[in-house]
Amino acid sequence: MVEHRKPIPVHEAVARVINKAKPLGTETVPLAESYGRILAEPVAASHAVPPFDRSPYDGFAIRSTDSVGASGDHRVKFAIVDYIGAGAVSKAVLGPNEAVRIMTGAQLPEGADAVVMLEQTAELENGFTIRKPFKALENLSLKGEDVQEGEEVVPAGSLIHPGTIAVLATFGYAEVRVAKRPVVGVLSTGTELLDVSEPLVPGKIRNSNGPMIAAQLARMGIDCKMYGLSVDHLEDSLKAVQRAAAETDCLITTGGVSVGDFDFLPAIYERLGAQVLFNKVAMRPGSVTTVAVADGKYLFGLSGNPSACFTGFELFVRPALLTMMGAMKIYLPHTRAVLDEDFAKANPFTRFIRASYDGATVRPAGFNKSNAVSSIARGNALIVLPGGTRGFKAGDQVDVLLLGSEEGTAEWKL
Numbered sequence: 001m002v003e004h005r006k007p008i009p010v011h012e013a014v015a016r017v018i019n020k021a022k023p024l025g026t027e028t029v030p031l032a033e034s035y036g037r038i039l040a041e042p043v044a045a046s047h048a049v050p051p052f053d054r055s056p057y058d059g060f061a062i063r064s065t066d067s068v069g070a071s072g073d074h075r076v077k078f079a080i081v082d083y084i085g086a087g088a089v090s091k092a093v094l095g096p097n098e099a100v101r102i103m104t105g106a107q108l109p110e111g112a113d114a115v116v117m118l119e120q121t122a123e124l125e126n127g128f129t130i131r132k133p134f135k136a137l138e139n140l141s142l143k144g145e146d147v148q149e150g151e152e153v154v155p156a157g158s159l160i161h162p163g164t165i166a167v168l169a170t171f172g173y174a175e176v177r178v179a180k181r182p183v184v185g186v187l188s189t190g191t192e193l194l195d196v197s198e199p200l201v202p203g204k205i206r207n208s209n210g211p212m213i214a215a216q217l218a219r220m221g222i223d224c225k226m227y228g229l230s231v232d233h234l235e236d237s238l239k240a241v242q243r244a245a246a247e248t249d250c251l252i253t254t255g256g257v258s259v260g261d262f263d264f265l266p267a268i269y270e271r272l273g274a275q276v277l278f279n280k281v282a283m284r285p286g287s288v289t290t291v292a293v294a295d296g297k298y299l300f301g302l303s304g305n306p307s308a309c310f311t312g313f314e315l316f317v318r319p320a321l322l323t324m325m326g327a328m329k330i331y332l333p334h335t336r337a338v339l340d341e342d343f344a345k346a347n348p349f350t351r352f353i354r355a356s357y358d359g360a361t362v363r364p365a366g367f368n369k370s371n372a373v374s375s376i377a378r379g380n381a382l383i384v385l386p387g388g389t390r391g392f393k394a395g396d397q398v399d400v401l402l403l404g405s406e407e408g409t410a411e412w413k414l
């Protein structure tokens with residue numbers, strides 16, 4: 001008799017998965033290798049930025065009091081007592097109507113409290129005149145204006161992107177403490193599957209899920225161990241799963257999770273004594289997505305249908321792996337957008353539609369059944385339509401999850 005499974009809401013399934021995440025610990029990597037990693041400790045400012053008052057322009061450092069009353073008719077004259085570029089420190093202490101010729105980034109000399117841009121002067125031999133008064137602190141880049149000493153600049157759990165690298169470099173992090181990355185295995189099950197390099201033969205198809213998941217992981221900066229193909233045979237598949245699970249922190253299988261005669265993953269979870277977190281989610285595609293935990297490790301049983309497989313990864317695998325790495329922003333970025341065409345179909349479950357989003361409007365990316373592969377290629381987003389709805393029209397506002405962003409959001413919004 002066919003097994004009847006009770007579907008749970010998507011948000012509940014997501015919560016069950018991330019609640020099982022085990023932290024992977026941390027390691028230290030050279031700054032140059034830290035891009036794309038998750039920061040394991042906050043970046044606190046060990047000094048002010050900038051660390052000294054400096055000139056933001058090429059010009060002259062002056063005492064503002066000396067410029068009082070300057071005008072076109074009453075030009076005020078300064079004598080140049082020193083000249084410095086960035087990196088040099090002048091020994092001069094400014095006296096009345098003295099100036100230091102100073103370039104952008106150079107430390108302000110003692111006594112100076114304003115900078116006159118080169119364009120604001122009429123140059124003389126060994127001096128210049130100005131035709132307007134300067135206020136105290138005018139044209140200055142003040143110590144600490146960017147970051148105060150001790151301030152937390154980037155919290156732990158952030159993704160290290162190029163801007164983070166700039167801040168780490170600023171504070172002298174030649175090495176960075178980051179979260180370890182999980183070792184993830186990918187095993188594609190199905191007797192019908194051929195390797196990418198094999199010619200098509202009747203009844204068979206090439207394995208597209210395995211390479212797709214490897215790329216979804218790569219997009220997260222995570223390598224994977226490819227365990228290739230496994231035919232639909234209980235004992236053989238069990239061995240393949242056991243071996244792969246033993247060598248990884250998390251195993252992703254594709255196919256064999258439904259109720260068919262050759263869907264062996266449910267039996268494999270049973271044989272392994274795994275705790276099945278759910279095996280039916282109120283979503284399309286991917287309703288049969290199954291997540292189990294055995295020996296503290298995730299076993300993600302993604303559906304064999306390519307669109308379901310893709311969606312299952314983005315919704316469940318991604319936040320789980322990010323949580324293992326201590327990341328804060330574990331969910332896909334969410335936005336609302338205007339639907340560009342009618343979507344008449346009824347949505348008995350929450351529907352995730354591979355879609356193309358242009359920043360304002362969104363439209364389904366072509367053939368959109370669970371078994372579709374083309375719409376995954378054409379899409380850059382997922383339209384999310386709530387269960388129990390139907391008859392969406394062009395012009396309606398819909399929820400959209402964005403794919404491929406560097407960093408997501410900390411809250412599940414759907």
Ligand SMILES: Nc1nc2c(c(=O)[nH]1)N[C@H]1C(S)=C(S)[C@@H](COP(=O)(O)OP(=O)(O)OC[C@H]3O[C@@H](n4cnc5c(N)ncnc54)[C@H](O)[C@@H]3O)O[C@H]1N2
Pocket residue numbers: 188189190192193205206207208209210254255256257258259260263285286287288302303304305306308370371
């Ligand atoms: N009686 C029922 N039948 C089905 C149900 C159901 O509830 N009752 N659910 C359907 C839904 S929904 C889905 S989704 C699929 C899930 O199937 P499985 O996860 O068990 O996957 P398979 O049966 O192994 O394969 C399904 C489909 O996907 C193709 N496939 C598998 N692996 C790959 C791969 N690596 N690359 C490309 N394509 C792959 C496979 O050839 C099948 O066409 O079950 C429905 N049935």
Ligand code: MOO
Pocket residue numbers: 283284285286287288289303305308370371
């Ligand atoms: O479980 Mo499905 O809805 O065809 O992907």
Ligand SMILES: [Mg+2]
Pocket residue numbers: 255256257258259260262263304
């Ligand atoms: Mg099946």
